[in-house]
Amino acid sequence: MxxxxxxxxxxxxxxxxxxxxxxxxxxxxxxxxxxxxxxxxxxxxxxxxxxxxxxxxxxxxxxxxxxxxxxxxxxxxxxxxxxxxxxxxxxxxxxxxxxxxxxxxxxxxxxxxxxxxxxxxxxxxxxxxxxxxxxxxxxxxxxxxxxxIPFLRPLRESLVGDKVTSMLGIVNGTTNYILDEMTTKGLQFDDVLKDAQAKGYAEADPTGDIEGYDAANKAAIMATLGFHTNVTIDDVSVEGITKITADDIAAATAEHKVIKLLAVVERSEAGVSARVYPALLSDTHPLASVHGSFNAVFVKAEAADDLMFYGRGAGxxxxxxxxxxxxxxxxxxxxxGCTGPEIPLYNDLPFAPADASRAAFAVRFLIHDKPGVLAAIAAEFARNGVSINGVNQDLKPTAVDPGYDGEIQQLRIVTHPTDEVTLRNTVKAVQQLDFVTGEPSILRVLD
Amino acid sequence: MxxxxxxxxxxxxxxxxxxxxxxxxxxxxxxxxxxxxxxxxxxxxxxxxxxxxxxxxxxxxxxxxxxxxxxxxxxxxxxxxxxxxxxxxxxxxxxxxxxxxxxxxxxxxxxxxxxxxxxxxxxxxxxxxxxxxxxxxxxxxxxxxxxxIPFLRPLRESLVGDKVTSMLGIVNGTTNYILDEMTTKGLQFDDVLKDAQAKGYAEADPTGDIEGYDAANKAAIMATLGFHTNVTIDDVSVEGITKITADDIAAATAEHKVIKLLAVVERSEAGVSARVYPALLSDTHPLASVHGSFNAVFVKAEAADDLMFYGRGAGxxxxxxxxxxxxxxxxxxxxxGCTGPEIPLYNDLPFAPADASRAAFAVRFLIHDKPGVLAAIAAEFARNGVSINGVNQDLKPTAVDPGYDGEIQQLRIVTHPTDEVTLRNTVKAVQQLDFVTGEPSILRVLD
CATH class of the missing domain: 3.40.50.720 (NAD(P)-binding Rossmann-like Domain)
Known part of the structure; x- marks a missing residue:
């Protein structure tokens, strides 16, 4: 030798x-x-x-x-x-x-x-x-x-013989705490945020956390290390949790789901992607039991299958x-007298186009109810080729939700899998309808 | 340099x-x-x-x-x-x-x-x-x-700057699958075991799994690496899951708890210990959501606080x-041109005496009910200095439980924290009472 x-x-x-x-x-x-x-x-x-x-x-x-x-x-x-x-x-x-x-x-x-x-x-x-x-x-x-959480080292060294295909991370404790409080106490986002700031769980300027930028930084690092390719913060699409309402949470709970802000990095034939968005997860998913300011990363690898790493994300x-x-x-x-492994970025992987990833979505519109509303909205979905899996129109916004008057109802639509570009175009088209008001909420539904 | x-x-x-x-x-x-x-x-x-x-x-x-x-x-x-x-x-x-x-x-x-x-x-x-x-x-x-699960490497390399104080591991998929099936389907141990054998989830000779020996091997390795001291299989106390009945599981569920077979290694002032036993865990504990043949190890370290590593334990x-x-x-x-870190066993830690670790216990006795039974049993607990936290005598064994006749009732006692030696002596003394029959089950209650 x-x-x-x-x-x-x-x-x-x-x-x-x-x-x-x-x-x-x-x-x-x-x-x-x-x-x-x-x-x-x-x-x-x-x-x-x-x-x-x-x-x-x-x-x-x-x-x-x-x-x-x-x-x-x-x-x-x-x-x-x-x-x-x-x-x-x-x-x-x-x-x-x-x-x-x-x-x-x-x-x-x-x-x-x-x-x-x-x-x-x-x-x-x-x-x-x-x-x-x-x-x-x-x-x-x-x-x-x-x-x-010992997570990056295992990713860099233990999983080195395997092929990581995706990672879902709860990597921001502030937003996880806020969503958790909204879920367990039925409170609105703004109220929980104020309380979290008073307790020191959220910063005086919480933008970096609640708009998802902190999680986006982590997504860039996760994708770079997991896929051995160059992903920076500029490559990450970001959506925060500020539009989530107590009603969104209540609807999720009724369907045995939880809403979590996730850093999602994926590698497929189409390329790599790194995104941050709030998503609906089944309440039996291992990430669903990550409460308060705890963090966790759920990893899928070809041979190892599912893995999760859990622990304190800050402090x-x-x-x-x-x-x-x-x-x-x-x-x-x-x-x-040696060094550890370098971080080999030998894969020069393309970024997956925005329409490459398909998922089911849950969309909540605020509407002035009158005859024909559902038909008009359903027609818009059909025109865009988005198949509807379920509809719930019988929802009054809770009294505490801001900006609602007594005349407004919620219409909640869950789609079959579609791509995000098509979904967002569909939602935009629906927003043009004259009986639609306010800001819709869009949540991906993950398995 | x-x-x-x-x-x-x-x-x-x-x-x-x-x-x-x-x-x-x-x-x-x-x-x-x-x-x-x-x-x-x-x-x-x-x-x-x-x-x-x-x-x-x-x-x-x-x-x-x-x-x-x-x-x-x-x-x-x-x-x-x-x-x-x-x-x-x-x-x-x-x-x-x-x-x-x-x-x-x-x-x-x-x-x-x-x-x-x-x-x-x-x-x-x-x-x-x-x-x-x-x-x-x-x-x-x-x-x-x-x-x-990338667990030993993080323990050996990532947590090397911290001090691990305890680890609880679900490290045997067969027993976790059996307990899970008993919980979700309300079945008895023997029936689930036969079904698991038929499906290939349990071996033809399941002794090594169900009696806890497989988990005990893992406990020895966890303690050695976690505490930098020499722990072998001979140092591990072992108790399997063969005495757990559908009634034990039902009682746990009623109290919002789950029963899991755990490899538990601890380091305290008194020394180190490595044990395998079935225990009651709150259903909000991160280990409670580890289902089927999945494995997980929950680690407590002085600085890192709580960590969990989750994934497939076999296959x-x-x-x-x-x-x-x-x-x-x-x-x-x-x-x-170098090697990784050695496994430094520089701590020559003593083993903690069996009575050093205190915990609450849930004990289930089978009794022929007659006046004075509870008083006699309570007196025995008092004589041994074991304080009782709760009693439930109003439990008929389920019809499917083997070896019961219609005259037999269950008496379930949950103690305040005591040491295991005292608890086992107390249970032995109670077994001498003439109205006590069959085999008691003893489960530790963990926080």
């Missing part, structure tokens, strides 16, 4: 030099990460086979960072300088500008990188993966999708667990 | 020599593994960065192996010889005798090993892990627990997916 083997002598000779870890960012996740690195230092050293040492924490203002487990002498504002004196750099700054600069700087100076920055990877992932591969260093980012300690897991992996590679 | 870096030149120089893979065993999983290796050869080569080649399939009788994707010239009965001419040896023979011989032989000759053999690892794991570490080769065995293709994932990982290490 002509390949190198790591020998016992190498191990013994190298095992006393500490592996130097630099932390960029001292917020919630940063401080929790620092605590694990400092408090578990001895056990981590045993698991790595070599000591590990936190050599610096970069922050904007050292005076504002006060954690008993972070030695004040470690704090610095010289982020670029810190990047050059570490074997492993943990980027927890966030955003896509300075984070990109420092990550590339760390790679350039030969450090391996751990990051939890989904926005950075969804935008510049392929550039960063290539830079790491060219330099022969590691880049791990388990916390970027699904927080504490300082859970996210720090994933970050430190990555640090230990990279430290072990450094101790062994 | 004084550690070696793998350079681009190494990569280019080495990437054309095929990595040789030997397969021991050509049964269901073996043939499915061979198919993935042969049919996905090109894609696997891309993921590894070097070609991979199946160089031999060891079997007992080459005439009996007929799969279109296995070239007849690859078949051999010279298992030992095959082990010495491969870079990676996949052991799918099963059992703990010849499998051990060949695995150690493969390691001795410098090959990395992939195995799905839970019995082998539960008995000889530490010996085999040490042999692999001494020789500087890899040993991976994702398929040994939870079949296709040719799903298991082969896990096996080939391990092969690719080892092949990547070989291509990169």
């Amino acid at each position: 002509d390949y190198r083997r790591f020998t016992e002598e190498d191990r013994v000779a190298e095992n006393t030099t500490p592996i130097r870890v630099a932390l960029l960012g001292a917020g919630t996740v940063g401080s929790a990460t620092a605590r694990l690195l400092v408090e578990q230092k001895e056990e981590l050293g045993k698991r790595i086979g070599r000591p590990i040492e936190l050599v610096g924490v970069a922050c904007l203002d050292p005076d504002e960072v006060n954690y008993p487990w972070i030695d004040k002498s470690l704090l610095t504002t010289d982020t670029a300088g810190l990047c050059t004196r570490a074997d492993i750099v943990i980027e927890l700054i966030g955003g896509t500008t300075v984070a990109r600069t420092f990550v590339l700087k760390a790679i350039e100076s030969g450090a391996s990188v751990v990051t939890a920055n989904k926005a950075l990877l969804a935008k510049y992932g392929p550039e960063i993966y290539q830079a790491a591969a060219d330099k022969g260093v590691d880049i791990y980012f388990e916390a970027a999708v699904g927080g504490a 300082g300690d859970p996210t720090a667990s994933a970050v430190v897991g990555d640090v230990v992996t990279e430290a072990r590679h450094i101790a062994a | 004084d550690y070696r870096r793998f350079t681009e030149e190494d990569r280019v120089a080495e990437n054309t020599t095929p990595i040789r893979v030997a397969l021991l065993g050509a049964g269901t999983v073996g043939s499915a593994t061979a198919r993935l290796l042969v049919e996905q050869k090109e894609e696997l080569g891309k993921r590894i960065g070097r070609p991979i080649e199946l160089v031999g399939v060891a079997c007992l009788d080459p005439d009996e192996v007929n799969y279109p994707w296995i070239d007849k010239s690859l078949l051999t009965t010279d298992t030992a010889g095959l082990c010495t001419r491969a870079d990676i040896v996949i052991e799918l023979i099963g059992g703990t005798t010849v499998a051990r011989t060949f695995v150690l032989k493969a390691i001795e000759s410098g090959a990395s090993v992939v195995t799905a053999n839970k019995a082998l690892l539960a008995k000889y794991g530490p010996e085999i892990y040490q042999a692999a570490a001494d020789k500087g080769v890899d040993i991976y065995f994702e398929a040994a627990v939870g079949g296709a 040719g293709d799903p298991t082969a997916s896990a096996v080939v994932g391990d092969v690719v990982t080892e092949a990547r290490h070989i291509a990169a």
